[in-house]
Amino acid sequence: MKVLAIARNTFREALRDKALYVLVVFSLVLVVSTRILSPLALGEGVKITKDVGLSSLSFFGILAIIVMGAGLVHKEIDRKTILVILSKPVARHEFILGKFLGMADALVTLVVLMLITLQAILLLSGKGPDLPVLKAGFLTFIELLVMTSIAVLFSSFSTTALSAVFTFAFYVVGHLSSDLLLFAARLPSSFARQVCQFMYYVIPDLELFNVRAVVVHGGDVPTDRLLAATAYGLLYTLGVLVLAAVVFSRKDFK
Amino acid sequence: MKSLLRRQGVRQAACLLLAAALLTGGVCLRRQVFGYPARREGQELMYFPSGKFLKQSALGHTTTLADIAWLRAIQYYGHHRMTDRKYEMVGHIFDVITTLDPNFVHAYVFGAVVLSQDAGKPEEGLALLRKGMRANPDNWLLAFETGFIYYVILGDCENAGRYFALASRLPNAPDMTSRFAAFVNEKAGHTATAFELWSEIAKATDNKFIKEMAEEKMEKLRVQLRKERSAAAPPEQG
Numbered sequence: 001m002k003v004l005a006i007a008r009n010t011f012r013e014a015l016r017d018k019a020l021y022v023l024v025v026f027s028l029v030l031v032v033s034t035r036i037l038s039p040l041a042l043g044e045g046v047k048i049t050k051d052v053g054l055s056s057l058s059f060f061g062i063l064a065i066i067v068m069g070a071g072l073v074h075k076e077i078d079r080k081t082i083l084v085i086l087s088k089p090v091a092r093h094e095f096i097l098g099k100f101l102g103m104a105d106a107l108v109t110l111v112v113l114m115l116i117t118l119q120a121i122l123l124l125s126g127k128g129p130d131l132p133v134l135k136a137g138f139l140t141f142i143e144l145l146v147m148t149s150i151a152v153l154f155s156s157f158s159t160t161a162l163s164a165v166f167t168f169a170f171y172v173v174g175h176l177s178s179d180l181l182l183f184a185a186r187l188p189s190s191f192a193r194q195v196c197q198f199m200y201y202v203i204p205d206l207e208l209f210n211v212r213a214v215v216v217h218g219g220d221v222p223t224d225r226l227l228a229a230t231a232y233g234l235l236y237t238l239g240v241l242v243l244a245a246v247v248f249s250r251k252d253f254k
Numbered sequence: 255m256k257s258l259l260r261r262q263g264v265r266q267a268a269c270l271l272l273a274a275a276l277l278t279g280g281v282c283l284r285r286q287v288f289g290y291p292a293r294r295e296g297q298e299l300m301y302f303p304s305g306k307f308l309k310q311s312a313l314g315h316t317t318t319l320a321d322i323a324w325l326r327a328i329q330y331y332g333h334h335r336m337t338d339r340k341y342e343m344v345g346h347i348f349d350v351i352t353t354l355d356p357n358f359v360h361a362y363v364f365g366a367v368v369l370s371q372d373a374g375k376p377e378e379g380l381a382l383l384r385k386g387m388r389a390n391p392d393n394w395l396l397a398f399e400t401g402f403i404y405y406v407i408l409g410d411c412e413n414a415g416r417y418f419a420l421a422s423r424l425p426n427a428p429d430m431t432s433r434f435a436a437f438v439n440e441k442a443g444h445t446a447t448a449f450e451l452w453s454e455i456a457k458a459t460d461n462k463f464i465k466e467m468a469e470e471k472m473e474k475l476r477v478q479l480r481k482e483r484s485a486a487a488p489p490e491q492g
Contacts (some may be wrong), residue, residue: 036365042328043320043460046362048321055318175313236422 002090003098009101010072015109019067024110027060031073031117035124047128050216052116054136055209057111058210061144062171064110065103069151070097070167071160073248078160083253096152100241103148126147135223135226136215142233147171150204158249174206204236286365312354320355323347327361331366331368331463341373352389362386363399364461371467378405394427398434402455405438406448414438428453445482449475
């Protein structure tokens with residue numbers, strides 16, 4: 001109940017943030033503009049609509065996390081409102097979970113709005129509704145959940161600016177994590193190889209949530225891939241949230 | 255108070271006019287010095303980064319970057335088709351597109367036809383299609399296009415027959431692929447077969463440029479066919 005109250009408040013705060021509206025409007029304009037580009041695409045208009053729609057879902061989602069999520073916990077510490085909240089019977093892990101759920105709610109709004117627009121455009125082009133696009137959108141949402149948990153973790157012990165930088169760095173490395181194994185194989189030192197392999201398993205493999213290349217060509221996402229990626233994403237998110245709760249519980253606000 | 259507000263309004267209007275004048279000056283200068291983007295198109299594509307580099311830096315958005323490159327490629331092709339008919343950068347840009355999105359079958363097909371037919375580089379066109387077949391081994395269209403380029407552009411019936419036969423064995427291949435395989439293997443009626451190949455391509459494609467190209471070819475082949483038939487017809491007895 002307390003978690004839900006914090007989540008509701010965080011969601012309300014996110015809705016009050018103009019940045020979210022700017023991101024939503026930008027992404028919707030981008031998706032709708034692909035209809036205008038269609039005649040120039042020589043028969044590839046639908047592919048471009050799907051590509052731009054799904055890419056902007058991921059890109060604007062991560063921007064929303066960086067802009068709003070990175071300051072999620074630290075803002076409360078900065079404004080000292082955390083002292084008021086924690087003086088009530090609210091456990092620290094409940095606060096972290098509430099913050100995460102509130103941000104996740106805002107992301108659900110963004111994702112649902114964008115997917116509805118994308119499906120509407122595909123319907124207008126005579127190629128909708130497209131179920132694989134919905135599956136790809138769902139996996140992108142799971143990717144955004146993973147990134148939100150990472151933003152919450154950094155925000156629990158670092159400043160807003162640093163959390164934003166760390167979160168973005170994780171996003172970049174998360175998409176290149178498979179390259180770490182390739183580097184590891186070429187490194188002469190066995191210690192460096194082990195460090196690379198360790199990093200490969202610690203850093204989230206965000207490419208597991210990327211099925212855009214299959215979906216835009218009319219392919220489907222196999223159910224086992226969908227379930228496995230979802231399970232991986234949720235486990236990773238829960239793990240990072242537990243870590244964030246531990247870090248936050250040890251924080252001294254004096 | 256009123257005069258103060260009026261003075262403020264006048265000052266703001268003057269500032270807006272100044273801003274508009276400065277921006278217009280900037281736009282005019284840009285047009286004068288750098289010209290329209292279309293004039294710089296060839297040069298711009300020279301600095302188009304390699305597909306491998308773009309793939310690494312795309313952070314999972316590779317197919318979207320491929321779409322942007324595809325739109326640029328169409329603009330580049332359309333511009334040169336209407337002007338000098340020189341297509342020096344076509345090979346590079348289609349290599350970038352297909353590296354970013356290895357399943358973009360239409361990019362392989364369009365790139366190969368442009369390279370072979372318009373740029374006069376059939377070997378590069380075939381290399382692009384082979385790259386496509388490595389990434390999409392079950393796609394009949396790529397094998398069919400390879401056979402098409404061997405037959406119509408290089409006049410190599412042996413390789414054309416091999417690729418048409420390969421296309422006919424792949425999933426979802428239409429009947430015409432085995433027909434062409436049979437035609438070419440028998441090496442019968444080259445002009446008629448070429449005409450039929452181009453007409454099938456004109457019918458099957460959504461690509462405006464390929465359709466136009468095919469129709470141009472069909473027109474030439476129609477004239478040639480007429481000549482061949484009249485030459486083969488027995489002379490009229492008087």
